[in-house]
Amino acid sequence: MAKRVLVLCGNGVATSTVASKKIQDYMASSGIRCEVVQAKIGELASYADKVDVIVLMALGASLPAGVNKPLIKGLPFMTGIGLQQTLDEIKQHLV
């Protein structure tokens, strides 16, 4: 089964769309199958235990108790600075 990335932002509209597209494009070009799920911060608890890695556009959301998933800061998707490293970091959790 393809692994899942959860991209979380304040509204599930703007910044998470940008990050999701970039992750999808990069993983597709690297030949990695994955599913990218976009959600709002309020929906974190419902999704957290069903994904393999979480990318936070809304910095600093805390995970529900008992859930332990890798968290990756999404700032580079907005600034472009350090983007390649962030994409590689996400990739590590998907292979």
Place this chain on the structure above:
Amino acid sequence: MESIAGLFKVLLDLGPNVVLPFFIFLFALALRTPPGKAIRAAIFIAIALIGIKMVIAFMGDNLGPAMKALSKNSGLKLDVMDVGWGAVAAAIWATPMGAIGIPVLLLFNLVLLYFRATKTLMVDIWNYHHLITAGVLTYWATDNVYLGFAGMMLAALITWLLADWSAPFLQRFYGLPGISMPTLSSISELVIAAPINELLDHIPGAKNIRGNFDSVRKYLGLFGEPAVLAVIIGLVIGLMAGYDVKNTLNLAMNLAAVMIILPKVVAILMEGLMPIQEASREFLQKRMGNREIFLGLDSAISIGHPSVLTAALILTPFVLILAAILPGNQMLPFADITVIPFRIAFVVALVNGNVFRTLVIGAVVLMQVLLCGTVTSPVLTKIFLSVGGKMPEGAVGIASFSGGSLFVSYAIMQSLAFVVSGLIISLVVFGLFLLVAKSQQQKALKLMEDEEENTYAAQKNAALHS
């Protein structure tokens, strides 16, 4: 001069589903996007505009009659429908000014940076829609294209200056050096927050209350789920409107569908704008070289602090009750009930995570949102209808927690249209803000030094090491 106004008319005649895609295509090409990508972007913009209209029409068909019944059966005259910021943004992008606004604002930002009037480089093209909205509202309120553009640029100038002003404490609080957040929907409320916070500093007793509402998050956590929230609102409206069980349950499910589908359609708009956003960001960043600037990002990065979420959870039911009892309010909050965190995110930084103060200031901010939203609704409704929106049966107008509900946009629009009440309110509020701005900025920084453990940056570090 005449020809500019003439061109504007011709563009209007093309129809809203064509104007923006057409401009996005041209603009993408000008930014050297490959033609294939540019065409795709343009088509996606059109898809989003059409999709948003479909969802809003469905919402109107369901919520409109309920509002009418609500007014008949419970006497609550809440006849202005909250269609959500996404629908307002879409309506604004679909006006001719929406399309022209992006390049104008890009250049305006570069000019101001060049003359060192601001340090903020707003690479977040998406949120230009708030600035353009202020312009389009002004245009429709004054019927004057030049005043419209003046309104847009004034909104940009105020936003960037507020971003500069708030950057020191936002950077410190969130641990984000070199960043500012020129997102009008969050920054606008600082104009109100700063004077109230100064007032709270002078009230004995209120001075030292911090508030600890950790348990609220645990018990009200479900409220953070938009689908659950929509169902609850639907049930309450249905019951109060005197619907029978079957109709109440159906209203609740239909509203939940709107709540979940609407952001997904708005996300298509973002997908279409992405090539422009990326190319513009590179264009701007390349031209800035090594000059010291603040990179202006979406305030979405500031959502997620526990105090923001806790306060938002408490304020959500509050705003619904407030809507019912606040004199002068006609807005029935619905689609934008989920954006409360954006309205209070910067307040949390200003008060260094103090939940009590966030709640007090947040409550005043929400009153202002409802009242300004009601007052500016007639103009917004005209714009909505002009781009092909359909007036929901049972409602007299539309509004949101964005657009004219943001204090800065309200102030610009009312002042340029010379509405005396608006002009006076704007002068008083901005006057008070300017009076306390310097001291509030310093106090916020001092507070973060004294109580460093409450900053978001410190909490994040603690979480990493635990």
